[in-house]
Amino acid sequence: MLADITFGQFFPGNSVIHRLDPRIKLILTFAYILLIFLPDNWVGLAAAVVFLGISVMLSRIPLKPVLKGLKPVIPLLIFTSLINMFYVDGTPLFSFWIVTVTREGVFTALFISVRILSLIAAGSLLTYTTSPTTLTDALERVLSPLKLLHISVHEIAMMMTIALRFIPTLIEETDKIMAAQKARGADLESGNVLQRVRALIPILVPLFISSFRRAYELATAMECRCYHGGDGRTRMKQLHLCGRDYVALGCMAAFVALLIVSNIYVPAMI
Amino acid sequence: MNIIRAEQIRFQYDGEEHPESAVVLDGIDLTVPKGQFVALLGHNGCGKSTLAKHFNALLLPLGGRVYIKDIPTDDEDKRYDVRSTVGMVLQNPDNQLVSTIVEEDVAFGPENLGVAPDEIRKRVDDALRAVGMYEYRDHAAHKLSGGQKQRVAIAGVLAMQPECIVLDEPTAMLDPRGRREVMETICRLNREQGITIVLITHYMEEAVLADRVVVMDDGKIVLDGTPRTVFSQVDTLRQNELDVPQPTELCHLLRRAGVAVPEDVLTVDECVDVLSALLL
Ligand SMILES: Nc1ncnc2c1ncn2[C@@H]1O[C@H](COP(=O)(O)OP(=O)(O)OP(=O)(O)O)[C@@H](O)[C@H]1O
């Protein structure tokens, strides 16, 4: 039952987006997520949506999982939209009972919804088209300047790599322990919340103990293989920027320019 | 030339200032020449794993010294030379793979050694071919079978180009098929690449494949010789709570019952020959 949990889901493929340098992808996604809050007019917002739409199309990942990934945020969207509609002052559109809906309120709600959706879609596009190990690798390289501030970038990336490696193993183990406890008559599925939480204890305790044992053994195995932190370490897979990476950067620059120009010349809506 | 030379090593986990704690290694002398395949036997808790950890400087002896190709293991500056000369494979295949993807895991060792990227690529491919896992290089490690995982672990050690591999019960968690895969890989590496093997095991049919069998009991070496000489001493092995290979045991029982069969029968084929010679 736990086996169908997928983490940082990745759809292997060979599209342009898949083949982009992971560092570029990471930086562009991050930039996009920040930039999506810039436009205050419909031209800029439309440009942002079109830019993302083209990227999704280029990646050739099935549309269904992308839309499915957006589903959990719908309650949040409705909530923020309602709040905005009722609380933003401006030209009233209509009012009933004690609430007044303003023109500005509707626009704000609309802008915020589009921003949140694009933000999540952009983040998912990154994880859908980049394998988790490549992603941690890229993260390590992109953040490496932070080493100057004595932040252990390599250690953080190594922790993420190991976590990703052990998630399936621990899920499998949890399944086994649950089966073992059920075979001894543990009741995991009935009772009130308190009883159910209590029923989890005999599952969590063995899981913790075995995780510590695993960690100890893994540390030994890593030591056997000469691991001694990030200093003097080389990487088998080298990353090289090539034509398409520069094209992607160029597109991003054009997009930023468009956002700035539209913010100046097109009247603001919010 | 000797790969491993242990001289009078003594060890206890709490250090020597605790006389009440148990002595785990009590004066072990052992030399392993290059290219030899040694099987290390002994009952649970007799100190086999502890001894193995002395061979790549995971543990340092409290008394005596261990030399790996004449480098003493307590030389801090040469620690990574020692560890890349003597690679180690552990029991649980799940707990020694670091990366999600097979080839990235195999690359982990040479990456730590600071090998150049092209050279790592070559070593990884060679190592994966040597253990017969090349086709699986871009698979997810956790989806492989136990035997396959253990072969990837061996490849991970091979990529560091060791001269000796110490394997601590590598087949203990595997099914018969996985066990056969791993044993075939070990024997092939020993035969074809001349890699020195130290195999710790509880399976006597694996020990029979070795050139030399060393039996430990409570921190001491009690028997040391070819499989044939060691396994013919059935009573000594029994005293040390060890099994003997089944054909050897059968012949031992027959001898005791007064049938004239030799004492040093090791394999099923030999046993069949001996018995059919008797019956015909
Ligand atoms: N980390 C440790 N701390 C303290 N004592 C230990 C530690 N590891 C092992 N021991 C003790 O040292 C002794 C030898 O253990 P060791 O693991 O070397 O035995 P072994 O021969 O490998 O046994 P097995 O066949 O079960 O693997 C045992 O009595 C054990 O309890």
Ligand SMILES: [Mg+2]
């Ligand atoms: Mg052991």
